[in-house]
Amino acid sequence: MNHENGRLDNLDTLIDAALASYTSLEPRPGLEQRILASVAAAGRPRRWGWRPLWALAAAAALIAVVAIPLVFRSARPTVAVLHPPAVAQHFPQSAPAPATPARYTLASHARPAATQSEVSHPLAQSSSGRLASMASAAPVTIALIRNQPLTDEPIHVKPISIAPIQIAALN
Amino acid sequence: MPNAIFSVTPRAPVPEGAGGGARRAASFAAFVERHSRFVYRIALAVARNPQDAEDAAQETFLQIFRGDRWEEIEDEQGYLARVAWRLAVRRRKPRALEQELSPEMHSAISSPEASPEQSAMDRQLEVWLHARIDALPEKLRQPLALAALGELKLVEVAKILRLPEGTVRRRIHTARQKLRQELAERSKP
Numbered sequence: 253m254n255h256e257n258g259r260l261d262n263l264d265t266l267i268d269a270a271l272a273s274y275t276s277l278e279p280r281p282g283l284e285q286r287i288l289a290s291v292a293a294a295g296r297p298r299r300w301g302w303r304p305l306w307a308l309a310a311a312a313a314l315i316a317v318v319a320i321p322l323v324f325r326s327a328r329p330t331v332a333v334l335h336p337p338a339v340a341q342h343f344p345q346s347a348p349a350p351a352t353p354a355r356y357t358l359a360s361h362a363r364p365a366a367t368q369s370e371v372s373h374p375l376a377q378s379s380s381g382r383l384a385s386m387a388s389a390a391p392v393t394i395a396l397i398r399n400q401p402l403t404d405e406p407i408h409v410k411p412i413s414i415a416p417i418q419i420a421a422l423n
Numbered sequence: 424m425p426n427a428i429f430s431v432t433p434r435a436p437v438p439e440g441a442g443g444g445a446r447r448a449a450s451f452a453a454f455v456e457r458h459s460r461f462v463y464r465i466a467l468a469v470a471r472n473p474q475d476a477e478d479a480a481q482e483t484f485l486q487i488f489r490g491d492r493w494e495e496i497e498d499e500q501g502y503l504a505r506v507a508w509r510l511a512v513r514r515r516k517p518r519a520l521e522q523e524l525s526p527e528m529h530s531a532i533s534s535p536e537a538s539p540e541q542s543a544m545d546r547q548l549e550v551w552l553h554a555r556i557d558a559l560p561e562k563l564r565q566p567l568a569l570a571a572l573g574e575l576k577l578v579e580v581a582k583i584l585r586l587p588e589g590t591v592r593r594r595i596h597t598a599r600q601k602l603r604q605e606l607a608e609r610s611k612p
Contacts (some may be wrong), residue, residue, distance in 0.1 A: 263603045270552035271571035279463040279477060287455050290481045291488045 447494075454493050455484055461500060461574060462507045468568035469511035471557060479511040486510075501579050508569070508583050515561075555605050556598075563598035566591045 462483050467476035483506045487493050496502045556564060569580045570591075581588040 263606050264599070266548070266552065266606060267599060267602050270549055270556065271567065272573075273549060274553055274556055275464060275468050275568055275571045275573075277464075277467055277473065279460065279473070279480070283463060283477065283480065284452075284455050284459050286477070287459055287481050287484045288452060291451075291455075291485050294485050294489070 450494060451488060454487075454499075458499060458503050459484070462503050464572055464574075465504050465507040465569070466511040466514075468572060469508055469565060470514045472514075475514040476511065479507055479514055482510050483507045500574070501582060504569075504575060504579065504583050508565075551609070552602070552606070555602055559598055559601065563594050563601070566594045567598040570595055 459480060463476055463480045466479035466483070467473065470476045470479060483503060486506060487496075487503070493499075556567065559567070566580055566584060566586075569575055569583060570577065575583070577591060578588050581591045584591060586594075
């Protein structure tokens with residue numbers, strides 16, 4: 253114990269000695285062989301450097317150029333929502349077109365009304381109600397809108413026939 | 424095995440070089456021969472476990488071989504020390520103090536010249552000191568251990584740790600001061 257106390261007088265010497273042995277442990281014999289064997293087993297060095305990264309970046313850019321317009325195109329609203337028949341589809345059944353024949357009959361080859369799935373932005377409840385009230389207020393106008401053709405083809409109008417005036421009755 | 428292995432010396436298997444030439448294979452074998460012990464010691468100073476240190480040393484050389492630039496490294500020791508240190512830090516696991524010193528390390532620190540009693544006393548003190556060094560915070564222990572290797576200048580230790588040289592010097596000083604205090608307290612009756 254006295255010997256140890258004597259040595260503790262020079263603490264730095266002890267610390268130096270401890271640090272020396274702390275880091276002086278030698279590896280097991282044959283370290284070089286084991287390192288070379290593991291390197292040999294792992295394979296050849298990569299000679300291609302940065303080239304694959306450039307190829308990957310180019311491929312990603314190409315995919316982006318092709319994919320982005322496709323994504324935006326599919327996200328656009330369908331044209332059907334802009335056409336009157338699509339709007340008319342939302343009219344409530346409680347306000348049907350009047351049974352009385354219109355004076356001017358439109359051609360029957362109008363485009364079929366858009367289905368619900370085609371309408372990207374269905375009308376709000378308040379808008380539907382407003383349209384329903386308009387329909388009941390002006391049934392003939394709405395009926396004309398409903399039957400309006402969506403194509404550019406000319407509208408066929410039946411010739412107007414006016415019965416001759418009975419003059420004899422006046423006499 | 425897909426890649427051919429040939430020997431430069433009868434006892435050292437050498438991987439085929441990047442160009443497939445014996446010159447590069449021999450160059451890499453010489454590179455390993457020159458630095459393997461140093462790399463191992465760096466890794467051991469950080470990982471504190473012989474098996475982890477050897478694994479880190481192998482991984483260090485494997486990375487350098489794959490990088491295929493070992494002939495272009497200017498400061499070979501500094502570069503290897505940085506790679507080995509980084510890989511060894513990854514392998515260092517938090518462990519209990521009594522598990523820190525492996526049996527190999529226990530046996531390595533006894534002095535062969537001392538008497539059995541003296542040797543036992545020295546060994547006990549040395550093991551205790553090693554445990555105290557291991558118990559230091561990593562930011563103090565690593566500069567202390569790297570500087571204690573005796574193969575690196577302070578500026579190189581600073582480069583490895585990516586710290587200013589002044590910070591490294593201060594940390595080593597603090598670490599030694601802590602050890603001194605603990606040693607002094609231990610010597611009190």
